[in-house]
Amino acid sequence: MKALILVGGFGTRLRPLTLSWPKPLVEFCNKAIILHQIEALVKAGVKDIVLAVNYRPEVMVSVLKKTEEELGITITFSVENEPLDTAGPLALARDILGKDDSPFFVLNADVTCTYPFEAFRDFHLAHGCEGSIMVTKVAEPSNYGVVVTKPGTTIIDRFVEKPVEFVGNRINAGIYIFHPKVLDRIELRPTSIEKEVFPAIVADGQLHSYDLQGFWMDVGQPKDYIAGTCLYLSHLTATHSSLLSDPTKNKWVYGGNVLVDPTAEVDPTAVLGPNVVIGAGVKIGAGVRLQRCIILSNAVVRDHAWVANSIVGWNSNVGRWTRVENITVLGDDVTIKDELYVNGASVLPHKSISTSITEPRIVM
Amino acid sequence: MAVTKGVILVGGPSKGTRMRPLSLDCPKPLLPIAGKPMIWHPLAALAQVSGLVEIIIIGFYEDSVMSGFIKDAKREFPNITITYLREYRPLGTAGGLYHFRDSILRAPTPQHIFICNIDVACSFPLAEMMTLHSKHRGVGTILSVTVKKETATQYGCIVTDPETQQMVHYVEKPDSWISNMVNGGVYLFDKTLFDEIKVAMDDKTARAAEDPLVKPDEILRLEQDVIVPLAAAKKMYVYETKSFWRQMKTAASAVTASSLYLNNFAKTSPELLAKPSASIISPTFIDPTASIDPTAKIGPNVAIGPHVRIGKGARVKDAIIMEGSVLEQHSCVLNSIVGTDCHIGPWARVDGAPEPEAEVKGQISVTVLATEVTLAPETLVRSCIVLPNKSLDRNSANQVLL
Numbered sequence: 224m225k226a227l228i229l230v231g232g233f234g235t236r237l238r239p240l241t242l243s244w245p246k247p248l249v250e251f252c253n254k255a256i257i258l259h260q261i262e263a264l265v266k267a268g269v270k271d272i273v274l275a276v277n278y279r280p281e282v283m284v285s286v287l288k289k290t291e292e293e294l295g296i297t298i299t300f301s302v303e304n305e306p307l308d309t310a311g312p313l314a315l316a317r318d319i320l321g322k323d324d325s326p327f328f329v330l331n332a333d334v335t336c337t338y339p340f341e342a343f344r345d346f347h348l349a350h351g352c353e354g355s356i357m358v359t360k361v362a363e364p365s366n367y368g369v370v371v372t373k374p375g376t377t378i379i380d381r382f383v384e385k386p387v388e389f390v391g392n393r394i395n396a397g398i399y400i401f402h403p404k405v406l407d408r409i410e411l412r413p414t415s416i417e418k419e420v421f422p423a424i425v426a427d428g429q430l431h432s433y434d435l436q437g438f439w440m441d442v443g444q445p446k447d448y449i450a451g452t453c454l455y456l457s458h459l460t461a462t463h464s465s466l467l468s469d470p471t472k473n474k475w476v477y478g479g480n481v482l483v484d485p486t487a488e489v490d491p492t493a494v495l496g497p498n499v500v501i502g503a504g505v506k507i508g509a510g511v512r513l514q515r516c517i518i519l520s521n522a523v524v525r526d527h528a529w530v531a532n533s534i535v536g537w538n539s540n541v542g543r544w545t546r547v548e549n550i551t552v553l554g555d556d557v558t559i560k561d562e563l564y565v566n567g568a569s570v571l572p573h574k575s576i577s578t579s580i581t582e583p584r585i586v587m
Numbered sequence: 588m589a590v591t592k593g594v595i596l597v598g599g600p601s602k603g604t605r606m607r608p609l610s611l612d613c614p615k616p617l618l619p620i621a622g623k624p625m626i627w628h629p630l631a632a633l634a635q636v637s638g639l640v641e642i643i644i645i646g647f648y649e650d651s652v653m654s655g656f657i658k659d660a661k662r663e664f665p666n667i668t669i670t671y672l673r674e675y676r677p678l679g680t681a682g683g684l685y686h687f688r689d690s691i692l693r694a695p696t697p698q699h700i701f702i703c704n705i706d707v708a709c710s711f712p713l714a715e716m717m718t719l720h721s722k723h724r725g726v727g728t729i730l731s732v733t734v735k736k737e738t739a740t741q742y743g744c745i746v747t748d749p750e751t752q753q754m755v756h757y758v759e760k761p762d763s764w765i766s767n768m769v770n771g772g773v774y775l776f777d778k779t780l781f782d783e784i785k786v787a788m789d790d791k792t793a794r795a796a797e798d799p800l801v802k803p804d805e806i807l808r809l810e811q812d813v814i815v816p817l818a819a820a821k822k823m824y825v826y827e828t829k830s831f832w833r834q835m836k837t838a839a840s841a842v843t844a845s846s847l848y849l850n851n852f853a854k855t856s857p858e859l860l861a862k863p864s865a866s867i868i869s870p871t872f873i874d875p876t877a878s879i880d881p882t883a884k885i886g887p888n889v890a891i892g893p894h895v896r897i898g899k900g901a902r903v904k905d906a907i908i909m910e911g912s913v914l915e916q917h918s919c920v921l922n923s924i925v926g927t928d929c930h931i932g933p934w935a936r937v938d939g940a941p942e943p944e945a946e947v948k949g950q951i952s953v954t955v956l957a958t959e960v961t962l963a964p965e966t967l968v969r970s971c972i973v974l975p976n977k978s979l980d981r982n983s984a985n986q987v988l989l
Contacts, residue, residue, distance in 0.1 A: 581984070
């Protein structure tokens with residue numbers, strides 16, 4: 224089987240992190256975002272993966288070269304010379320996606336969920352139609368495109384964009400599976416899969432919806448990246464994952480959902496949790512208090528610091544008695560001096576901060 | 588040697604409202620500044636003056652408010668007579684002095700009288716003032732200080748003859764800029780001051796008889812009613828201090844004044860300060876009854892009152908922690924005043940901005956927690972004024988919490 228991942232552009236919404244790393248390589252719960260997806264695809268029998276990109280960062284090529292070898296798959300970079308929106312990249316990768324009659328997956332790179340690709344594939348093969356889209360239930364559907372099915376079936380009847388009255392609460396989760404004949408509907412030009420391709424398939428009664436169980440989150444921006452991290456950690460807790468730090472063995476775990484890379488050092492007097500991710504080589508000092516935050520690899524959080532609702536970038540340094548909160552994002556190699564207060568700052572890489580940032584702002 | 592006496596003008600409970608919320612529970616003269624009551628600083632300086640036999644404190648606080656301090660001061664300075672004289676009603680700075688003239692002038696009759704306002708923090712260069720005073724033939728010598736042009740009009744502005752140090756003009760809080768040299772709130776007068784006050788008083792009574800807008804009361808202000816005519820008559824001289832000086836009108840200024848005094852202690856009387864160590868950065872004052880965890884980091888510019896308890900890994904800097912307060916582990920207090928019997932939870936943060944030179948209306952810099960304020964674990968209070976007996980479990984910034 225085959226898959227296409229819509230990576231797109233520079234991931235500007237996740238800056239300042241994406242100034243240092245291409246977005247697919249930014250760690251999500253200690254693993255590159257794209258690796259979560261590739262591993263799940265491979266588990267469902269995918270051998271050929273196409274990355275639809277607007278640019279081709281060398282670092283991504285070399286990282287994924289290793290992945291190719293380890294997993295025994297082929298990863299192809301399909302580079303768009305002009306942005307082709309969400310459907311155009313399928314036409315561009317036609318040679319790979321249409322090389323045989325097996326179906327192919329399409330997914331948005333920003334989406335995190337449990338990736339139940341095997342069940343999704345089985346569902347798709349069972350109904351035998353042209354396409355299937357994953358849907359997820361949301362509490363407030365009015366900001367999304369809602370998927371409405373024909374009564375008593377999984378066949379999609381119509382899409383209602385930003386509904387004013389309640390028509391359902393299932394929304395497009397950004398994960399699809401298609402028979403290769405769908406490629407005949409797509410030309411090589413900027414085309415929207417949601418607005419142009421789906422309505423045509425729906426008109427032919429060939430598109431089914433599949434209910435995604437469990438969490439779903441678009442992690443394309445810092446606030447949602449943090450929220451998505453919490454959802455993923457709760458999923459690990461619910462499945463009794465051995466990746467999480469065991470509160471009965473580590474007295475510094477408070478409230479659970481704490482994921483610590485084995486190479487990180489955590490002082491026993493620190494208090495971590497709930498919802499904390501500590502990356503490789505990170506050092507957490509004495510009396511540090513962390514909650515709802517992500518500390519990326521090789522960062523240092525010094526004694527008595529307090530961090531909540533924030534992302535501390537790679538190789539960054541949070542000073543002693545410093546308080547960091549309110550969706551602060553520190554880029555790569557940022558230093559926050561001792562005793563400061565940092566409220567909702569976005570700090571670009573390699574900055575040294577020596578005075579408090581009391582109101583949310585971007586530090587260039 | 589000529590007999591000298593000192594007078595400290597402390598005002599009363601209806602004054603010093605800008606010191607709220609601290610002055611709600613502690614009279615302003617007794618607020619701890621650098622670990623000592625505010626009034627202790629001028630008193631200790633006066634006690635060092637050679638030939639000074641008596642210090643008279645004038646104000647309209649009840650006797651019981653001042654009696655504890657007077658008792659302690661008498662014990663600390665046994666060779667000096669220390670008395671508190673209570674005005675039956677506010678008489679103005681000069682009115683109060685005149686009202687108690689017999690007490691001030693009684694034997695041994697002083698040749699010179701120092702007068703200090705309660706609300707200035709400075710090095711009290713009293714010996715230098717005396718040296719200048721004995722060289723001129725004026726009635727009084729005033730301590731002056733040069734301030735920034737933007738703030739000068741908030742003070743009593745002085746114009747001098749730079750050759751003779753003679754005061755040629757004085758205006759209290761002028762509308763427009765006159766001079767960067769301002770009244771430092773410390774004076775040295777000959778005993779003939781009382782003749783000058785008498786003249787000013789008669790003058791006022793005479794004006795009251797002619798002008799119905801002038802009230803025929805005893806209220807007489809030292810600055811406007813006495814120093815202005817003395818300047819006009821070329822009877823005042825000016826000693827300009829180059830050392831530290833700060834007015835203490837607002838609660839925020841207490842932190843600044845405290846740190847100025849602590850830095851001065853480091854030079855003049857380091858024995859008053861806590862010994863520097865890995866966890867204590869000088870200058871810091873720690874009351875001997877306070878308990879500080881060895882992993883906490885304290886200072887510089889910190890004054891910690893009696894029975895305060897500071898937990899593991901706590902951080903205190905540029906702050907006053909008043910009697911009986913508790914700072915739990917890993918809490919952090921910066922640029923703030925923590926009032927009596929407050930409780931700061933673990934990882935809570937009490938944070939302020941340093942006091943600006945010129946006050947901006949409606950903008951809070953230093954955080955002030957009044958008596959018995961409780962802060963829940965991990966909460967942040969930044970640039971807030973918190974009134975007594977509040978329990979805070981949410982973050983707050985830039986506001987007054989009633």
